[in-house]
Amino acid sequence: MDGTVTTKSLRPHRHDVLLAVAGVLSGLVLWSFGVYSSSVRDLLPAWVALVPLGVLSALELLRRTRPALALAVGTLCVIANEFTVGSLAAILIFTDLMYAAVVYGKPAAARRLPVSTGLITVAVTIAALAWLRTPEALLIGVVTGLVSFGPALTGATLRNHREAAVAARLRAEQTALLAEMDRAQAIVAERARMARELHDMVANHLSAIAIHSTAALSIDTAGASRDALGVIRENSVQGLAEMRRLIGLLRDAGAEREPVAVPSLDGLEALVAQARTNGSASGLDFVLRDDRPPGEPVTAPVELAAYRILQESLTNALKHAVPGTVTVHVGREAGVLTVTVDSPYGERPGPRAPGSGAGLIGMRERTELLGGEFTAGAAGGMWRVRAALPAEEKAVGA
Template identity: 40%
Template sequence: MNETTQTQDTLHSEARIAHGVLHRLRQDLFVDAFAFRPLPPLEDAKISRWVPWLPESLRRWARWLPHATVGFCSALVLLASLASSGPGSLRGLPAAGFALLVAVPLLLTLFRPVGAYWLSLAGFVVGGFAGAADPFSNLFTNEGFTTHVMVMALVVLRTRPRLAMEMWLVTFAVASLLTLITGTDLDDLPVVAVFCGVILISAAAVRAWREERQQVVRTRTLTEEERSRRTLLEERALIARELHDVVAHHMSVIAIQAEAAPYRVKDTPPELATSFATIRENAVAALAELRRILGVVRSADPDAFAEADPEAPQPSLSSLDSLFDSVRSAGLVVEAVVTGSPRPLPQGVELSAYRIVQEGLSNALRHSPGADARVEISYVLGGLGVRIVNGAPSRLAKPSPGAGHGVLGMRERVQMLGGEMTADHTEDGGFEVAAFIPVANTSGENKAGGARA
């Protein structure tokens, strides 16, 4: 009883496998066989990679090189078929009609690849019966078979690798069936089958390699985009943490001043005392909201500043000297230049300018070892200019997986303050970062500007 059940299960499994194979064969070769699937032109990136020496004016025509190649081969097959068709060699079949039946499928692979396979198979069968008294007696010299192999290879390259096996099975099943019907003995059929299989397997391997390479490129692109996005979010979180301290300081001053103001005025009117109390309550509520938001930001990285003093004030431009001493001790020669009259700036501006200089010098240490750096701070009317430039490296830099992401953070800080920034390589092989952060004019600034004028 158990053996009978096991046999039945085995038969059911084999039936399911056979049904799956036939279903897949039907989906690949029969369903929408003549659907319109045009071959797109080559991408500009591929043309630039393959033929970088090609003039720009010819690159738009080079995009259609695969189409032109297949069309040229189709024309050659057509001419060769017409030239080899002698009187009576096709048993009354018009030579031009047979030539078209053989050549057109090659061109049709550009638009309807699976349909081109069936049309080519028809040409192969017609050529075998009409071309000789012994059908398929010499497949290697059969024009229909030669073109059919080319068509199958192109179809595999254009669709998917598994079609190679499916078309090979259908082709040689048809060839074997017709051989049995005509009663001929085709000794070289196994040799031809192996030869054709090698070609199709090679085409399938090329197609699989192309798909794998495209997948790798897509994965790398998505990974790079995700890394850039994560870096940008981390930089924004860092900016939020830093600006919290700046804003919290001002809000604390407002709350303290609002609380102390009624005691500085004798016989304070009730309305004024109420207003000051309202101001203090709003300032305290704003501080609570800031702490709540900062808790959400820091929750993703609670130990981001574990090594730093949490009570230390945020750095400003006055802290640049200690930063320069730190990078000089690491081996970087830094020249600092300040132009204009230094003046107090908003804390957010000074903090962002300090971080831009810090990141620029860190990049010089990381990517240009042995190079000198120059930092320029320019106090000008309407804003602050920052420029960090370093020379070419004197020795090979260690590879850095996060290369270029520091620039994202600097650009984010500048854009947050409504400024502009450029970052690019210099002609001597170094790197330059230049930023301008606008600052609203104050009365003191206007006076200073008038004195300088």
């Protein structure tokens, strides 16, 4: 379509071969019956009209691969044809070469030919009227338009339709590609969300189970073992409930099922109490300071993110904090909900329970998805985890 020719495309198309054969045969038939485009030009023998006809028929083989060359040579041939008795077949072949030059030529030529042939048609019409000064002179302009401007305009119309179809197909392919990219990104985001939920829900309970099972194995007293087994059972039951809730969330959204409760900041006291029970054997105490103004609720995504960040921070404290007091602080000011966990920080031989290292990453992701700020690090003998989350309705869901 853009006129670019490759080595493979130099071979004539089979349709072009048929056109060339049909053109020369029809011209020979008309010539043999004495049918000419003009019978008043007898300066040259009648057979001379076969020369432009043969050349024009041969040019049909180049109508796709060399459209500009075929049109240029064809123009000379059709002019030469006018100095003979004339062949109607030669004129028809020229109209096809004009059409092919617009359809298969370069874009610049395709835009230029309809305009130039239109101007030529107008100029020929005016010149014929000025020279002959008869109404029949208009026929010369009409014939010129039919031979040059008509095929060029037809070819331009077809080319525009083809280019519009190609552009529409490309847009459809781009739209499909963008949709596939969006789908892939949505899958990645959903998998990351599921990973955060699974980590935050289960890690707390499994860490407590690991810590107290270690204590039960190392302290050989009936009371300590009973207490440890009680904590293990409580965390295993709660972990199983959390897993069932997650499985319920992963089921088909269209399936009939009972609504599942989502953790909220109203359960902070229970969360801290559970951490206090789990950390008692490790010399840890947990204190909650809730300074939120009453009657100012936050959006569900922010509330869930704040709860999960506190839950993961308490889990990390159970694993890594040295004996002491862990302080949990929740506050709200100027439309920002802040959650902070300060845990005693010092040298330890190793964590009380193994970890994956994904806790801080998950907390940071939750905060950034909501447009908040997250910090974590040592400060004055304490390890501080702090998240500032937008508490207004404009917050984006996690």
